[in-house]
């Protein structure tokens with residue numbers, strides 16, 4: 001298959017080239033994100049390989065169909081950036097990488113929590129400046145604290161177990177509870193009101209869009225720590241900013257942001273940010289933001305490359321596509 005690879009990042013090239021050539025595929029790397037304007041770059045290829053920064057809306061998918069693209073291969077687990085109804089309408093199957101290392105994301109979530117609580121980001125900068133005072137750096141013991149996990153699938157389960165290891169009491173909310181997990185399933189209301197730390201591990205869909213809004217914040221305890229390594233739009237960012245301004249939120253650890261497209265994965269250090277909401281969010285001393293890197297471990301990236309190329313090989317060999325995403329599960 002001839003693969004048009006969009007939103008290429010440097011770390012991906014060697015790995016994907018290796019797996020693609022081992023499986024006798026040809027691969028062309030484009031730095032551009034895929035959208036309706038850039039879709040023409042895929043002309044002459046059979047398949048597009050996309051990341052979360054690519055926009056596969058109806059217009060883009062129509063363009064892809066016109067240039068005879070036969071497969072959309074996502075190198076991500078999430079697929080909220082794909083209009084699955086349009087893909088189905090234009091008869092282009094969509095495959096994804098459903099699991100590659102839940103530990104990568106769960107451990108990054110724990111890292112955000114630890115950094116925020118023990119103020120490692122501030123301590124690092126202070127000591128670098130030869131300021132060895134510890135005033136203002138006090139944290140709290142995680143042991144004995146209540147952690148609320150929303151979404152206990154692969155990543156949420158891994159995170160809940162890590163928190164168990166710290167000696168936390170773990171509350172959870174998920175419409176499909178996992179009875180084997182050592183957590184107490186409760187209503188969202190109870191989770192909001194009793195958790196010192198709340199972590200989001202559920203998918204983004206029309207029902208979960210802005211789940212964490214002004215009303216949700218009003219039900220949470222003062223000084224709650226909010227962690228989001230799920231998807232940015234699970235949180236209403238304006239409501240988050242207000243909650244930070246009123247000290248409702250003790251700290252926020254964010255690996256995702258609802259308007260991250262066009263910003264994350266780019267070096268904008270010499271540019272003026274045009275997004276005033278993001279700019280405001282970055283001013284809070286108790287907010288740590290990372291650029292959608294929770295998945296970014298050697299193990300996860302290797303698994304992503306291998307599964308992505310396997311998905312493409314299976315399609316070429318007319319095999320069943322176990323990792324196909326169907327439109328009826330749109331926004332799962």
Ligand code: NAI
Pocket residue numbers: 077078098099102105150151152153154155156173174175176201202203204207208229230231255256292293294295296
């Ligand atoms: P998963 O499919 O294994 O688990 C999702 C869980 O959320 C399921 O148990 C499901 O029942 C539950 N859920 C669905 N609707 C819910 C609701 N309204 N309230 C509470 N729970 C609900 O998915 P996995 O692999 O654990 O990933 C979770 C999310 O993490 C993905 O949807 C993706 O958005 C995000 N993610 C982020 C990455 C990053 O690098 N920051 C990397 C990979 C995934």
